[in-house]
Amino acid sequence: MAALRRRAGEGTLTVEVVPPLAGVAEAARILGWDKRRVSTYVRRGAFPEPVAVLASGRVWRREDVEAFAATRRRRRASR
Structure with a gap:
């Protein structure tokens, strides 16, 4: 994750x-x-890689899941 540092x-x-x-x-x-x-x-193995696996389960960046969903919608629309 990105970190921002500032001299204070x-x-x-x-x-x-x-x-x-x-x-x-x-x-x-x-x-x-x-x-x-x-x-x-x-x-x-057909889903994006999670950014972390916690005790409560896997977590993904929301934008990765949304991109995956958009790709699937485009594929379905082209059929």
Whole structure:
């Protein structure tokens, strides 16, 4: 993740910039799928790589999930 540093007097201020994230439930909502279908695509290696795997599960950058959804919509529209 990007970090922004600025001199503040004698100390340094560090601000972490975290992009919007999506877990399985959010990814399912973006795609119009259920969580099980997202998990199936993840297991098959047909889903974007997560940015982290937490105790609560995988998380992706929301923009990666939205790009994946847009690509799928374009493919379906061209059929």
